[in-house]
Amino acid sequence: MNAFALYEHRFFAMNTDVAAWIWSTPPHAETQLRAVETLFAEIEASLSRFRPQSELQRLNAAAGQGSVSVSATLWAVLVEAQRHFNASHGVFDPTILADLVHAGYDRSFEQGLDQPTPVMLAHHNVKASSLDRRLVLNAQARSVRLAAGVGLDLGGIAKGWTVDQAAERLGQWGPALVDAGGDIRVTAALAGEAWPIAVQDPFEPAQDLCVLRIAEGAVATSSIGKRHWRRSNQLQHHLIDPRRRRPAQSDLHTVTVLAPTAVEAEVAAKVALILGSHSGAAYLEAQGLTGLLFHRNGHQQQVGALPIDTELAIA
Amino acid sequence: MNTTTTNPTHTARPGARRSVGSGSIWKSAIVAASFTGVLLGWAVLGRGDADTQESTAVVTVETVAASESSVVNVQSQLTLPTMPQKPVFQRPVTSTRRS
Numbered sequence: 001m002n003a004f005a006l007y008e009h010r011f012f013a014m015n016t017d018v019a020a021w022i023w024s025t026p027p028h029a030e031t032q033l034r035a036v037e038t039l040f041a042e043i044e045a046s047l048s049r050f051r052p053q054s055e056l057q058r059l060n061a062a063a064g065q066g067s068v069s070v071s072a073t074l075w076a077v078l079v080e081a082q083r084h085f086n087a088s089h090g091v092f093d094p095t096i097l098a099d100l101v102h103a104g105y106d107r108s109f110e111q112g113l114d115q116p117t118p119v120m121l122a123h124h125n126v127k128a129s130s131l132d133r134r135l136v137l138n139a140q141a142r143s144v145r146l147a148a149g150v151g152l153d154l155g156g157i158a159k160g161w162t163v164d165q166a167a168e169r170l171g172q173w174g175p176a177l178v179d180a181g182g183d184i185r186v187t188a189a190l191a192g193e194a195w196p197i198a199v200q201d202p203f204e205p206a207q208d209l210c211v212l213r214i215a216e217g218a219v220a221t222s223s224i225g226k227r228h229w230r231r232s233n234q235l236q237h238h239l240i241d242p243r244r245r246r247p248a249q250s251d252l253h254t255v256t257v258l259a260p261t262a263v264e265a266e267v268a269a270k271v272a273l274i275l276g277s278h279s280g281a282a283y284l285e286a287q288g289l290t291g292l293l294f295h296r297n298g299h300q301q302q303v304g305a306l307p308i309d310t311e312l313a314i315a
Numbered sequence: 316m317n318t319t320t321t322n323p324t325h326t327a328r329p330g331a332r333r334s335v336g337s338g339s340i341w342k343s344a345i346v347a348a349s350f351t352g353v354l355l356g357w358a359v360l361g362r363g364d365a366d367t368q369e370s371t372a373v374v375t376v377e378t379v380a381a382s383e384s385s386v387v388n389v390q391s392q393l394t395l396p397t398m399p400q401k402p403v404f405q406r407p408v409t410s411t412r413r414s
Contacts, residue, residue: 004398019409023399182412191398198410211407221411256411312407 004174006190009033013040014048014159016181020166023190024174032173036166040180043165046073047158049097049151056152060097064148067138075142078135081157084267085131088283091271093242095134097151103247105238155238159183160220160266167262178262182221185262189215196312202254202294209300211309214258220265222273223254223294241274250276257284257291258306264289277301 007029010019020036022029046055055074062068070078081094135152136145146152160183170176171187177195178185186195194215198208202225212219224239224247241248255273259265268289272280277293281303284291290304 006399021408177408179409182410184409184411190403191401193401193403196404196407198407200410200412205412208407208410212411219411312404 005029007033009036011037011040013037014044014162014180015050016159018178018180020170020176020178022170022174022176028173032170036170036178039166039169040162043073043158043162046071047077047154049153049155056154059144059146060151063146063150067136067141067143067145069141069143072142075137075144077154077158077161078137078144078152080161080263081154082131082135082137084157084263084271087287088267088271090131090242091274091283092156092267093131093240094152094154094157095131095146095150096240096242096245097153098149099240099242099245100153100155100238101151102245103238103240156270157263157267160218160261160263163218163262183218183262183266184214184220185218186214186216194307196309199256199292203298211312212258213307213309217258217260218262218265219256219258220262220269221254221256222266222269224248224273225253239270239273248274250274250280251295251297252277252280252293253296254294255280255291256294257289259287259289 004023004025006021006023007026008019008021010017012018018037018040020033022032024032045051048054049056049060051057055071059068059070059074078094081092084092085094134147134150136147137143138145159180163178163180163183163185167176167178167185167187170178175188175190177187182200184197189195194213197212197214197219199210199212200221201207201209202221202223222239239248240246241250250273252273255269257265257269257272259268264287268284268287269291272284272291272293274280275283277295280293281301284303290306291302292306293301293303295301
């Protein structure tokens with residue numbers, strides 16, 4: 001008789017560490033965990049802007065040249081991106097590729113960004129406009145048309161979206177949790193017990209501040225503390241404020257958000273950080289979300305009620 | 316991927332010694348009744364022993380070498396049966412990390 005156990009699988013994808021857990025039996029657990037890794041690889045191959053042959057890069061290369069038919073995966077992510085653009089009134093904007101590159105984020109972070117960039121894309125002076133003018137989605141044809149000079153970066157949504165896809169598939173075989181670089185989705189409690197997830201101290205990464213208990217849902221964290229570099233002796237980071245077309249300069253350092261799905265949590269964390277503590281907290285409350293805001297000065301601000309476990313020991 | 320499962324050794328219950336008398340019918344009836352009672356006792360007590368053994372079985376999975384492209388291992392030892400005994404988690408499974 002196959003015994004039930006908590007199976008774990010770890011791998012590297014989308015430039016981050018990924019881990020997945022499922023309470024199930026072999027061979028289902030093993031098969032489905034391997035499928036999670038395959039899924040991440042397939043989606044990364046399609047959506048990464050760091051892969052010249054990815055579907056996303058081919059779409060970017062076709063900007064200004066008419067409509068391009070896209071896969072179901074890319075279509076689904078773009079539809080989600082459009083929805084979050086509208087919900088955030090443009091604070092979440094997937095068409096920030098030129099601004100990211102201009103800030104120096106023109107290659108995978110692991111390749112090192114604290115280097116002079118020999119070739120920079122022209123920073124097209126595309127005036128901010130409605131997303132519908134820059135990114136046209138044709139649902140009937142499942143095609144996409146990018147305006148000239150517009151480039152897409154899905155770094156602020158693709159990882160959370162993939163986590164959701166993986167978790168929902170894995171969760172059909174038992175209670176599961178998928179974690180990709182801190183974008184976490186839980187499908188169900190285990191024997192009625194919510195999964196304990198530690199909250200990392202953004203200023204002391206080796207320490208945890210508290211433990212959250214999540215039975216179903218997601219948590220994601222956005223921060224300027226990890227992906228940052230220097231360019232022209234100025235500190236840059238990857239969270240572009242579309243309104244200024246520069247790295248966000250709010251009073252926040254890190255934002256952790258709890259939401260029903262990982263993509264919602266990921267986007268909301270980014271939006272809140274860009275907006276700053278006052279508007280960011282209001283945004284989260286308006287969306288019905290809860291979270292933790294870590295100010296640059298070290299102050300911690302809680303938004304809404306959090307499922308904090310006061311009994312489980314932390315590191 | 317290497318996965319092993321271990322189970323505790325089952326302890327066999329000693330069988331009751333049987334004896335069959337000869338001669339009078341009443342002696343045979345007594346023996347038969349006694350034998351029946353023993354069988355019924357085994358049926359009741361033996362089921363309880365089986366339940367106990369199932370609830371204490373432990374699943375242990377060896378950690379696979381990291382050089383393999385795909386590694387799957389069990390994070391911790393957990394007791395059966397189908398659903399784990401509480402508390403399930405002794406420490407956080409993972410943590411929020413800035414991405």
